[in-house]
Amino acid sequence: MSDAIVIGSGIGGLACAAALAKCGRKVLVLEQHFLAGGLTQTFTREGYTWDVGLHYLGDLGPQGKALLDWLSDGGIEIAPTDAAFDTVHFPEGFEFSYVSPPAAARDALKKRFPGSAGEIDAFFTALEHAGRAAMAMFQARALPRPIAALVRWWKRDAFKRWVARTTEEVLREIVSDPRLRAVLSAQWPDHGGSPKRGSFAMHAAVMRHFLAGSGYPVGGAAVFAKALVPVIERAGGKVVLKARVERLLLERGRVAGVLLADGTEHRAAAVVSAAGARNTVEQLLPTEQRAAPWARDILSMELTPCHVGLYLGLAGDLRAAGATTANHWIYGSWDTNAATWRDPGRSDPPGMFVSFPSLKDPSHVPGPEQRHTAEVVAWVDWETFAPWQESSPGHRPPDYERYKAMLGERLLDYFKRCFPRLAPLVRLCEVSTPLTMVHYTRTPLGAVYSLAPTPARFLSKSLGTRTPLKGLYLAGQDAMSPGVTGAMMGGVMAAGALAPQVFRRLG
Ligand SMILES: Cc1cc2nc3c(=O)[nH]c(=O)nc-3n(C[C@H](O)[C@H](O)[C@H](O)COP(=O)(O)OP(=O)(O)OC[C@H]3O[C@@H](n4cnc5c(N)ncnc54)[C@H](O)[C@@H]3O)c2cc1C
Incomplete structure (x- = not known):
């Protein structure tokens, strides 16, 4: 029998299992997909x-680096990208490049908005305060409930000021120029909380995270599973693929194991769900447990938007054609809230993200054809895709396939107009929709980062690594925060709830 079962092999689940393995625990990781890695998987x-x-x-x-080395036995290397890591684009050819470190970004912003120098300083001060509040809020998510309550009380003023207010509320208080507000909120899709909906603490934590320096895993995102699975196995654990957990098994009021869709039962004293908090409550909890206040609270939480992805294969000299390791955020208006593509048949996406991953990966071998990749993302509503949700890949109805092809063509056309020098280099493209997300990761309603990082989510006492149901823990992005690092920390913190020596690794 395993010491613990982890549901889901995304970075949240793998980090949890690897941390437990490092403490000598035998962990069984169950993954519904045929590949490990969740959103850190790659495809070819x-x-x-x-x-x-x-x-x-x-x-x-x-x-953080020491923690990653510990978890992966030094198997994951992060290569820094260029200092200019994000370029934001707005109407009338406005462009601004975010550079690290924060002092350089602050100077660049002041050069661009010389009349707002004082407000820019005030914004960076707010980033510091809100970033610290976010850290306290994340810690509270991992602590036993009475101690978490104490942290919330101790930090109540900071939480009220930074966690409980949206990015838009804080920006309107500090910054008078709407264009500067747009530039400062442009990276919100990094966490999925639009300026109107997202907690400023989350926005601040993510902005600070990237301003401190941007990087990319050598070998691509798949290195996370490649490095962490052997660590789990060396401690006697296992990562089983194509093993969909159907339900949690309860015995005498505590979680005692899981039942798989194929009827297999696995038992362990602790079950960590890294399959998403909403999935856990909605799909895995026995019906009577779903009425508990903490479960109902989780079910009431907002989801992040959905996305369509366009994956491009290119051949040629990308750098000569203007591509760098910087990502691009392209907005059709100065309203960064209005990023959802509602009428793809007739209009360009109001928000588009473009990244050139192969340029960021020092291990990438372009070969004689100079093969490179680009990834393009636009934000869409679930409602458009909901009518096709019962279909599965390979058996999708023709109207879905037509719609998907149209999305791909429109997105490619817009990409080519935004990057005309790259247009002739495109050789291949592949499209994903929210239904693709649901199929491969079972994320609820295709939500890009599962739960939205709203003030309500972060102020809720229901969401953390520990649940009121004995034997059940949560890991991954919902337990902590969106993003690979947030989900990984959600995994490590969940492991700490089972093996407190893990916390010593956090310094
Ligand atoms: C388009 C896109 C771009 C992103 N870009 C970035 C970025 O640049 N930087 C960054 O830091 N973050 C980024 N993120 C976010 C990041 O990928 C996620 O926050 C993080 O990987 C989530 O990890 P997780 O382990 O919580 O969840 P997931 O990776 O979703 O893992 C959950 C796993 O659980 C499995 N599962 C679900 N239900 C069951 C079940 N019943 N039984 C068994 N298994 C189950 C799923 O198959 C999946 O493997 C991006 C996300 C998307 C979608």
Whole structure:
């Protein structure tokens, strides 16, 4: 019998299992898909390989790096990208490049908005305060409930000011120029909380994370599973693929194991769900447990938007054609809230993200054809795709296939107009929709980062690594915060709830 069962092999589940393995625990990881890695998986077509859920990572700092080395036995290397890591584009050809470190970004912003120098300073001060509040909020998510309550009380003023208010509320208080507000909120899709909906603490944490330095895993996102699975196995654990957990098994009021869709039962004293908090409550909890206040609270939480992905294979000299390791955020208006593509048949996406992963990966071998990749993302509504949700890949109805092809063509056409020098280099393209996300990761309603990082989510006492149901823990992005680092920390913190010596690794 295993010491613990982890549901889901995304970075949240793998980090949890690897941390437990490092403490000598035998862990069984159950993954519904045929590949491990969740959103850190990659896929390959005709020799081109793309990530599905990682474009860049923020700086982990020395402690974070030491933690990653510990978890992976030094098997994961993060290569820094260029200092200019994100370029934001707005109407009338406005462009601004975010550079690290924060002081350089602050200076660049002041040069661009000389009349707002004082407000820019105030914004960076707010980033510091809100970033610290976010860290306290994340810690509270991992602590036993009475101690978490104490942290919330101790930090109540900071939480009220930074966690409980949206990015838009804080920006309107500090910054008077709407264009500067747009530039400062442009990276919100990094966490999925639009300025109107997302907690400023989350926005601040993510902005600071990237301003400290952007990087990319050498070998692409798949290195996370490649490095962590052997660590789990060396401690006697196992990662089983094509093993969909259907339900949690309860005995005498505590979780005692899981039942798989094929009828197999696995038992362990602790079950960590890294399959998403909403999935856990909605699909895995026995019906009577779903009425518990913490479960109902989780079910009431907002989801992040959905996305369509366009994966491009290119051949030629990308750098000569203007591509760099910087990502591009392209907005059709100065309203960064209005990023959802509602009428793809007739209009360009109001928000588009473009990244060139192969340029960021020092291990990428372009070969004589100079093969490279680009990843393009636009945000869409679930409602458009909901009518096709019962279909499965290979058996989707023709109207879905037509719609998907149209989305791909429109997105490619817009990409080519935004990057005309790259247009002749495109050789291959592949499209994903929210239904693709649901199929490969079972994320609820195709939500890009599962739960939305709203003030309500972060102020809720229901969501953390520990649940009121004995024997059940949560890991991954929902337990902590969106993003690979947030999900990994969600995994490590969940492991800490089972093996407190893990916390010593956090310094
Ligand atoms: C398009 C896109 C771009 C992104 N870009 C970045 C980026 O540049 N930088 C960054 O830091 N983050 C990025 N992210 C976010 C990041 O990928 C996620 O926050 C993180 O990987 C989530 O990890 P997780 O382990 O919580 O969840 P997941 O990776 O979703 O893992 C959950 C796993 O659980 C499995 N599962 C679900 N239900 C069951 C079940 N019943 N039984 C068994 N298994 C189950 C799923 O198959 C999946 O493997 C991006 C995400 C997307 C979608």
